[in-house]
Amino acid sequence: MSVVNHGGGAPAGSAGPGGQDRWKTPFAGDAEAPVGENERMITGGWRIVRPVVDTKACTNCLICWIYCPDACIVRFEEYVDVNYKYCKGCGICTRVCPVLCITDVPELDFAD
Amino acid sequence: MTEATLAEIRSFRRVPLEELYVPGHRTCAGCGPAMIYRLVLKASGRNTILVGPTGCMYVANTSYGCSPWEVPWIHAQITNGGGVGAGIEAAYQVLLRKKKRTGEFPNIIVMAGDGGAADIGLQSLSAAMYRDHDFLYICYDNEAYANTGIQVSPTTPWGAWTTFTPAGPEVPMGHKIWPKDLARMIAAGHPDVKYVATASLAFPLDLLNKVRRGLNTRGAAFVHIQAPCPKGWVFPANMTVDVAKAAVETGMWLLYEISARKHRVTYQPKQRKPVQEYLSMMGRFDHLVPEHIARIQSWADLRCREAGFAPAGSLEQLE
Amino acid sequence: MGKKALLTGVVAVAHAVKMADVDVIASYPIRPYTGVMSELARMIADGELDAEMIRAEGEHSQLSIAYGASAAGARTFVGSSGVGVTYAYEVYSPISGARLPVQMMIADRTLDPPGDFGSEHTDALCCRDQGWLMGWAETPQEALDMCLVYYRAGEDPQVSLPQYACQDGYFVSHITGEVAIPDPAQVREFLPPFRPVRVLDPAKPIAVGPQIEPSMGPPLQYQRYLAMQESRRVLTEAYEEFAGIFGRRYAPLVEAFLADDAEVLLVTSGAHTATARNVVQKLRGLGEKIGLLKLRSIRPFPDRELAAACDGAKVVGVLDNDAAFGISGGGGVLYTEVCTALQGGGLGDRELLGFVAGLGGEVISREEFYWMAQVMLDRARRGPVAASGKRESGGDAGLMARENWKKTFWLPFDMEAGEGAA
Ligand SMILES: Cc1ncc(C[n+]2csc(CCOP(=O)(O)OP(=O)(O)O)c2C)c(N)n1
Ligand code: SF4
Ligand code: SF4
Ligand code: SF4
Ligand SMILES: [Mg+2]
Numbered sequence: 045m046s047v048v049n050h051g052g053g054a055p056a057g058s059a060g061p062g063g064q065d066r067w068k069t070p071f072a073g074d075a076e077a078p079v080g081e082n083e084r085m086i087t088g089g090w091r092i093v094r095p096v097v098d099t100k101a102c103t104n105c106l107i108c109w110i111y112c113p114d115a116c117i118v119r120f121e122e123y124v125d126v127n128y129k130y131c132k133g134c135g136i137c138t139r140v141c142p143v144l145c146i147t148d149v150p151e152l153d154f155a156d
Numbered sequence: 157m158t159e160a161t162l163a164e165i166r167s168f169r170r171v172p173l174e175e176l177y178v179p180g181h182r183t184c185a186g187c188g189p190a191m192i193y194r195l196v197l198k199a200s201g202r203n204t205i206l207v208g209p210t211g212c213m214y215v216a217n218t219s220y221g222c223s224p225w226e227v228p229w230i231h232a233q234i235t236n237g238g239g240v241g242a243g244i245e246a247a248y249q250v251l252l253r254k255k256k257r258t259g260e261f262p263n264i265i266v267m268a269g270d271g272g273a274a275d276i277g278l279q280s281l282s283a284a285m286y287r288d289h290d291f292l293y294i295c296y297d298n299e300a301y302a303n304t305g306i307q308v309s310p311t312t313p314w315g316a317w318t319t320f321t322p323a324g325p326e327v328p329m330g331h332k333i334w335p336k337d338l339a340r341m342i343a344a345g346h347p348d349v350k351y352v353a354t355a356s357l358a359f360p361l362d363l364l365n366k367v368r369r370g371l372n373t374r375g376a377a378f379v380h381i382q383a384p385c386p387k388g389w390v391f392p393a394n395m396t397v398d399v400a401k402a403a404v405e406t407g408m409w410l411l412y413e414i415s416a417r418k419h420r421v422t423y424q425p426k427q428r429k430p431v432q433e434y435l436s437m438m439g440r441f442d443h444l445v446p447e448h449i450a451r452i453q454s455w456a457d458l459r460c461r462e463a464g465f466a467p468a469g470s471l472e473q474l475e
Numbered sequence: 476m477g478k479k480a481l482l483t484g485v486v487a488v489a490h491a492v493k494m495a496d497v498d499v500i501a502s503y504p505i506r507p508y509t510g511v512m513s514e515l516a517r518m519i520a521d522g523e524l525d526a527e528m529i530r531a532e533g534e535h536s537q538l539s540i541a542y543g544a545s546a547a548g549a550r551t552f553v554g555s556s557g558v559g560v561t562y563a564y565e566v567y568s569p570i571s572g573a574r575l576p577v578q579m580m581i582a583d584r585t586l587d588p589p590g591d592f593g594s595e596h597t598d599a600l601c602c603r604d605q606g607w608l609m610g611w612a613e614t615p616q617e618a619l620d621m622c623l624v625y626y627r628a629g630e631d632p633q634v635s636l637p638q639y640a641c642q643d644g645y646f647v648s649h650i651t652g653e654v655a656i657p658d659p660a661q662v663r664e665f666l667p668p669f670r671p672v673r674v675l676d677p678a679k680p681i682a683v684g685p686q687i688e689p690s691m692g693p694p695l696q697y698q699r700y701l702a703m704q705e706s707r708r709v710l711t712e713a714y715e716e717f718a719g720i721f722g723r724r725y726a727p728l729v730e731a732f733l734a735d736d737a738e739v740l741l742v743t744s745g746a747h748t749a750t751a752r753n754v755v756q757k758l759r760g761l762g763e764k765i766g767l768l769k770l771r772s773i774r775p776f777p778d779r780e781l782a783a784a785c786d787g788a789k790v791v792g793v794l795d796n797d798a799a800f801g802i803s804g805g806g807g808v809l810y811t812e813v814c815t816a817l818q819g820g821g822l823g824d825r826e827l828l829g830f831v832a833g834l835g836g837e838v839i840s841r842e843e844f845y846w847m848a849q850v851m852l853d854r855a856r857r858g859p860v861a862a863s864g865k866r867e868s869g870g871d872a873g874l875m876a877r878e879n880w881k882k883t884f885w886l887p888f889d890m891e892a893g894e895g896a897a
Contacts, residue, residue, distance in 0.1 A: 069694035071672060072574045073687055075223040077680035082180025084222040090185060106168040110360050111397055113183065113191035115175045130179030134186035135394030148394075203677045207543070218685030228675045230546055230573075231684030233565055236539035239531065243499065243543025243551075244675060246527040250498045251548055254525055256668065262677050280539065283532035 081130065087114065091133030093148040099123040101145035108137035108146065160260075162199065162368040165361060172198050181224040183216040186393030188383035188400065189296040191357050193217075193267060196294060199367035202227060204263040207241045209277060210234035211269035212303040212385075213296065235277050237266040238284030238293060245289040263371050264291035270311040271301045273380075274338045281342075285376045288348035292370040292377045295338060298385035306388040310336040313408070314455065315448050316440045318388070323443035330443060334455065339380040343414045351377040353413035353422075357384070358401035362422060366413060382409045390439025402434040407456040410463045424465045431456050477661070477721075482654040484647035485510035487615035488554075488580050488640070490654075491622035493524045494662040498549035498669075500528040501537035505559040506592050507644035508582035512554065534559040538566035538579070545575035546683055548674040550626065553577065556644055557584030560598040564605075570637050571606030571699060573683055574672060576629035577637040578622065579607075582648035583745075583796075585835050593836010594644035596745065597797040600773070600808045606699045608638040608706055609774035611745035615652040618642045620723060623657075627666050628713045634706045635672050636699070639774075643796075645836065646746035657721055665720050707775050728777035730769040731784050733759055737766030739851040740785055742793045742813055744770040747832075747839045751794065754844040758852075765848055770809070778816035785817055785825070789855040792828040792847055796839075806883035807831050826854050829883035843886050850884070850895040 070076075102123035109117040109124055116131040117124050126137070138146040165171055176197035183190040189212060197204065206229040208214045214231055217224050232240040244264050251257040273281055273295035281293060300318050301307040307320040314334050317323055321331035343352040351373040355363040363381065370377035384399040386392065391399055403409035404423065408431055411423040431453050435441040444452075482490070489511050492500070502512035518524040527544075531537040534555045541551040555563065560581055570577050585595040596611075603609055608629055612618035618640070625638035642648055673681060687695065711727040718724035732752055734740060743751050748769045755767045768784050770777065785791050795807020803811050806829025814827050830847050833839040881894055889895070 069691050069698070070221075072572065072683070072698065073221060073685060073691060073695050074673060075218065075221055075682040075685045077223055077226050077228070077682065078178050078180065079226070080175070081178050082222055082224045084220060085180040085182055085224070087180065087182070106171075110168050110171060110195075111191060111357075113187050113194065113396075114181070115177065115179050115194055119173065127179060132185035132393075134396075135392070136186055136191075136396055139394045140397055205547075205675050205677060215686055218682060220688040221685050221691055223682030223685055225682065226680060227677055228680040229682045230543070230675055231569070231682075232539070232543075233569060235565060236535065236542075239536040239539025240543035242529060242536075243501070243540035243545075243549075244547040245543075246499045246529055246540065247544040247547035247549035247551075250525070250527040254498065256498070257548060259676075259678065279532060280536055283536060286532075287529065 086129060087132050088129045091131060091151050093133045093135060094128065094151055094154065095126055095131065095133065095135065095138050095146050096149050097123065097125050098145040098147070099125060101143060103143055105142065107140050107142060111136050111140050161372050162201070164368065165364050168361070171364065172201065174198070174202075176202065176204070176226045178224050178226060181217045182219045183212065184387050184393065186386045186396045187212075188357055188385055188396050189213050189269070189298055191396065192296050192363070192381050192383050195357070195360055195363055196265065196267065196367050197225070197227065199364045200263045200265060200371055203260055204265060205244055206230070207232050207237055207244065207264070207266040209237040209266070209268045209272040210303070211272050212298070213267055213269065215303050232266070234272045236280045237268040237272055237277050238280035238282070241266040241291045241293065242284045242287065242289045245291045249290070261290070266291065266293045268293065268295050269302065270295055270297040270299060270338070271309045274310045274336050282346065285342055285346040285349050285378060288375045290375055292367070292379065294367070295380045296383040297380060298383045298388055300385070300388045302385050302388045311338065313452070315444050315452055317443065318440070328443065328445065329448050339378065342378045346376070349376045349378060350374070351413070351415050353379045354409070354411055355379055355381045356400050356404050356409055356411060357381065358397050358404060359411065359423060362411065369413070369415070388440070391437055395437065399434070399437050402429070402437055405429050406431045406434040407460045407465070408434050410459060412463060419464060421464055428460065477656050477658040479653055479655050481651045482615050483510065483649050483651050484612070484615045484618045484642045485582060485649070486514050487619040487654045488622050489514035489518065490656055491619045492552050493518055494657065494659055495550060495623060495626050495666055497526055497552045499540070499544035499551045500526050501531045501540040501551070501553045502528060503531050503534050503537050503555065503559065505556045505584070507584060507594070507648045508554045508556040508580060510648065511580055534563035535566060538563040538570065538577070541577040542566060542570050542573070542575060545570070545577050545671070546573060546675050548669070548671050550669040551577045552580070554580035554582070556582050557598045558587055561586060561601055564602065567602055567605035567607060569684065574635040574702070575637060576626070576635055576669070578625055578629065579637065579639050580622070581639055581641045582644045583641060584644045589835055591835050592644070594646055594746070595796055595798070595834055595836060596641070597799075599639055599641045600797045602639065603774055603808065606636060606703065607774060608636055608710070608772070609641065610772040611770070612640065612642045612647060613746055613748050613769065615647060616654045618647060619654055619656070620717065620721070620725070623662060623666055624710070624713050624717055628706060628710045630669050631709045632672050634702050634709050636702050636706060641745070643746035655723070661720050665717060703775050707777070710772065726771065728770075728772040728775070729780045729784055730771055732767040732769070734766035734768055734784055736764060736787075738764040738789045738855050739848070740766050740768055740788045740791045741847065741851070742768045742770060742781070742791060742809065744773065744809065745796065747794065747796060750839060750841060751844050754841055754848060758848055763848070763852055765852065773809070776812055776816065781813065781816045788825060790826045790828060790851040791817065792830055792851045794847070795829060795831045796833045798831070798834055804829060804883055810883060827882065828854065830886060831884070832886040839886070843890060846886075846890045846895060853895065
């Protein structure tokens with residue numbers, strides 16, 4: 045295993061027992077910027093209720109989209125839907141939808 | 157700030173689609189500061205460098221060595237958001253001038269909590285504003301030290317419960333100091349600051365445009381955004397927007413901007429509602445009795461008057 | 476070619492900063508370091524230097540500005556003295572942790588109380604373990620040269636660490652000395668432009684300083700440890716190349732004076748070394764086998780070099796110009812460091828003594844150095860203690876007595892009380 049000590053050249057130094065990956069730590073702990081999503085913090089499992097969009101009733105007004113703190117409202121041509129991989133089930137979208145086309149359904153009602 | 161001016165956004169459809177604050181962060185469900193973070197980045201775009209003083213928006217966003225931002229971000233101490241922002245600004249100024257680097261001058265944005273802005277980091281903020289560095293300092297104000305478990309800060313409202321200001325027989329109102337008025341303090345005390353505004357997440361277009369105006373300003377700008385925190389204010393996660401809206405509709409949070417030293421009210425409720433409607437939405441005010449609420453009402457009335465709200469919008473008029 | 480001038484320590488450093496083409500400077504006034512910033516401000520006003528100079532509202536902000544500026548790719552310079560150094564403490568670890576090669580000049584000043592402008596190394600030594608290189612210049616010339624060497628070593632990607640370039644307040648900062656100001660072309664050859672390991676740039680986004688998970692703790696701290704270890708080699712190479720280009724040769728970590736066959740060695744750092752050297756030379760003339768070791772570098776601490784230089788010495792005395800109340804051994808910071816480097820607190824072949832002197836900016840007089848030397852020479856004449864802990868002559872009773880001999884001395888009190896004799 046090696047601890048990357050510097051920005052250039054080969055990793056310097058090594059330490060600790062074994063060859064665990066956990067010693068592979070980026071320079072100064074810097075984190076890569078994500079692309080599109082941060083898969084190291086998947087939050088969909090937090091949900092107690094699942095916002096379900098009646099896509100036919102949706103007017104695509106984008107109010108829920110603007111307010112979702114987690115950028116989990118996905119926009120389509122005519123309607124919006126939810127990114128369940130990350131949606132925390134806060135219920136804000138349901139609350140702000142002016143045509144009441146989102147319903148908070150308990151997660152336990154779903155098989156998946 | 158950037159050479160290219162950021163245009164006003166007039167409808168939700170014109171709000172940039174691009175997500176620079178991506179899904180995947182450990183902020184609480186319904187977190188007001190997180191909602192604000194996303195909107196701020198929609199306003200600023202990719203040519204942005206973020207400074208994140210210690211607080212929820214550092215700890216909950218970067219947990220476990222990761223980043224939810226597609227733009228560069230650097231941690232600052234809770235004490236020094238202003239100084240770190242100033243340093244980045246100075247570096248870009250001089251490196252571009254000396255041709256040690258090429259490219260555009262970036263939008264530099266400090267995203268500080270109320271503790272980091274109004275309390276332990278106030279000196280750093282004030283000095284950076286005084287020196288007129290070309291950057292935007294945003295205080296997302298959740299009215300408490302949230303990350304350490306909800307302790308009183310200088311923007312915590314009178315009468316609010318926090319873990320440091322519990323209500324009890326000897327202290328029935330809980331917190332008993334009136335909050336600092338940070339935006340007015342910045343505006344009044346820093347003559348070179350060209351742009352100061354307050355904003356609310358319940359008014360997203362207004363918020364986006366104030367951030368853009370702040371960024372378009374050449375020199376220091378400050379935007380103070382009320383940021384309801386479901387955990388710290390004790391309300392259900394789905395109520396964040398409602399609570400923010402009620403704060404504005406009751407005059408507990410005022411929306412204005414001060415540009416080139418001109419004060420402009422940007423929104424005022426047509427019929428201001430009693431503060432009771434706002435206070436009763438949150439567990440942090442549960443212990444208040446009518447005389448406490450009356451005191452808060454007078455405080456709100458006074459501030460509305462001072463902020464230049466037309467009498468038509470004031471509660472006194474309604475009564 | 477360069478030119479010669481009579482400069483104070485602070486002005487000499489300002490010249491170095493100018494030649495290093497520093498980009499961002501953050502200032503705050505406190506004596507005695509202030510003069511470096513006045514001189515830099517003048518250089519900027521007169522068009523001699525193009526840099527952003529920010530008049531910060533305190534030392535904490537000086538360092539915060541440097542942190543941001545360095546992360547954005549600027550070569551940065553700050554400085555302070557005394558309570559200013561400690562006021563900025565919070566920001567030192569974030570700077571080294573983010574591996575930002577900021578340079579901070581420290582002109583020492585006693586911490587309050589006593590209300591005092593005098594020099595004392597306590598201010599800088601408080602910060603010794605924050606992941607910064609640290610060393611003392613003895614003269615204005617050394618101060619100028621150290622500024623350049625530290626930028627070069629600190630910015631080396633194998634090191635990537637900030638540096639405290641220290642000089643004694645007044646004794647160096649305000650006393651003029653002849654300084655060879657290098658030729659700018661030579662400086663450019665020695666010190667390439669700052670090429671940061673990574674930079675805050677929207678074109679290459681990264682997050683600097685995120686929260687971690689606990690398993691990242693050990694390797695992250697270990698990175699800084701390795702970088703500090705690596706700096707020994709990089710500093711040594713930098714001083715070597717410095718000698719080649721500028722013709723001034725420095726022992727990179729420990730400078731020995733008449734040390735080769737010395738039975739008694741005094742370890743010093745900073746400006747008081749000049750007086751010490753003078754006394755050592757006089758005593759040599761009188762036939763005493765005494766020598767001197769000056770620590771140029773405190774971080775990294777030159778354990779191996781020091782141990783090698785002390786090989787064969789019977790008594791090693793350490794001068795501490797710092798107050799470290801309650802510290803192990805009862806001397807100062809450097810005494811405990813030297814004890815660790817030489818592995819033992821006084822038993823064995825070698826006796827280790829500590830002398831705390833010159834506190835509050837008091838001059839350490841020649842008489843005091845003579846007295847220190849006499850104490851050391853006296854101990855040397857009493858003969859070594861065997862490695863087992865038993866004296867070569869005398870039984871356990873002798874050993875007990877010897878163990879109880881005073882090892883550390885505060886001057887001038889112990890001198891006046893006649894404490895030198897065991
Ligand atoms: C110098 C210092 N003191 C105390 C802390 C502990 N601390 C960490 S986060 C925090 C709360 C920050 O409050 P605020 O700035 O309002 O941000 P929030 O957490 O509410 O988002 C505090 C006090 C710290 N990190 N640094
Ligand atoms: S429930 Fe909350 S997180 Fe999920 S989509 Fe709606 S607003 Fe976003
Ligand atoms: S708020 Fe309702 S109607 Fe509007 S886009 Fe969302 S789901 Fe559709
Ligand atoms: S405590 Fe409040 S501010 Fe912090 S993450 Fe949770 S909701 Fe957001
Ligand atoms: Mg807060």
